[in-house]
Amino acid sequence: MKKFYLAIIFSFNSVLVFAQAQTQSEFYTQLSIQADSLFKKKDFVRSSRIFTWAFRVNNWRGTISDRYKAACSWSMCKNSDSAFYHLIRIVEKGNYSDLEQLTNEPLLTPIHLDARWPMLLETVTENQLRAEANYDKPLKAMLDSIYDMDQSFKNKIATIRENYGYNSAVERDLTKIANSRDLESIRKVTKLIETYGWLGPNIVGKKGSEAIFNTMIKAHPNLIRKCMPDILKAVKVNIASPAQLAMFEDKLAVDMGQRQKYGSQVNYDEHGEWKVAPIEDEKNVDKRRAQVGLPALTEYLKTYGIQYQSYK
Incomplete structure (x- = not known):
């Protein structure tokens, strides 16, 4: 009987170790x-x-x-x-x-x-x-400039919204300028990707790498689809993150009228409030987000002032 109990304990522990290894x-x-x-x-x-x-x-x-x-x-x-x-x-x-x-x-x-x-x-x-020593300094300088300009516009628009509210005349004027600059940046980054592929921080530095993502996430969905082979390759060789790929996939899904998988896409509604786009299999969204390195959806949406009630 003692041996039998020991066998059960051994088997249970083996299964437990296997389960732990799997997860x-x-x-x-x-x-x-x-x-x-x-x-x-x-x-x-x-x-x-x-x-x-x-x-x-x-x-x-x-x-x-x-x-x-x-x-x-x-x-x-x-x-x-x-x-x-x-x-x-x-x-x-x-x-x-x-x-x-x-x-x-x-x-x-x-x-x-x-x-x-x-x-x-x-x-x-x-x-x-x-x-x-391994950086492509001209490309890094160009991307750093794009990054700094993007952040400057974001900060200015945020300040305007705090002072004048959403969609004020001042914001609309500045947004037109920002959108024009975004189009110019998208053209530059697209040409860069077509020439060199997706560049990571090992070539253009951390800021330059972030500039590529920040620019392309604002690109037209058809342009993103064209760049998807480069994005997938970049994730495979660890110069782009699974989280970035997830956000691109969400944007393409929403563009096609489908539900997003990771909840990354939010837009302003007619009242000037942020609203998250519909999510596929919403009760498991945090599990999917965790798998690609994204924070819990509740935490992510707090940055937009959205009080999200998770699906039960």
């Missing part, structure tokens, strides 16, 4: 999203703990973004050892090279007086110099 990546993603949500709420104590749990269930592996946020959380918890553990890991193993982000990060201020901080900055500087 390890998904479990990590779910925990990461939860930790990120707490991080955004400035609940650094709980976010640091849940990030640690996420790394643990994923054999202590984690994305650079998650480890960076974990480091910021530990820094704000006055735990410099844990903060530096994650920072050193992304710098030495992930070749993290964003010196500007690191030096201007207010959440890391509590560890600036630590003796390890200047050594960390020195290593990041070295990483940045190595990364920049």
Whole structure:
């Protein structure tokens, strides 16, 4: 009888281990999203703990973004050892090279007086110099300019809406100028993709890579369809993200009158309020979003001021 019980326990544990192996990546993603949500709420104590749990269930592996946020959380918890553990890991193993982000990060201020901080900055500087050696500087300069212009218009329009409300005469005038500049940027980026394919941060830097996505997500759906082979290839070789691909797929679906899969497409209604486009299989949308690295839909829509009630 004792042997029989042991056999049952062994079989149960084997199944449990297999189930855990099958869902390890998904479990990590779910925990990461939860930790990120707490991080955004400035609940650094709980976010640091849940990030640690996420790394643990994923054999202590984690994305650079998650480890960076974990480091910021530990820094704000006055735990410099844990903060530096994650920072050193992304710098030495992930070749993290964003010196500007690191030096201007207010959440890391509590560890600036630590003796390890200047050594960390020195290593990041070295990483940045190595990364920049591979940049196509003329293309990077062009894309950086597009990025800065896009952000400038977004900020100006946001300020106008705060002061004058939605769809004021001032906003309409500025939007016409912004749309004209967008068309010009779309032409430039489309020509770039046709010539070189989809360029990642290894060639044009982080800002330049974001400029390509930010520009093309505003392009006409037919143009996006034309670029989809390049986008798919870029995701396959990790120079574009599954999250970006998901947003392109949503835009194409909405354009065809279909329900979107990830809930990324929102538009202004006739009252000037943001409204999310209909979603396919809405009760599982957060599961799909997690699989491509997108935050929970409720959190995402808060950035648009939408109080979303998830499907039950």
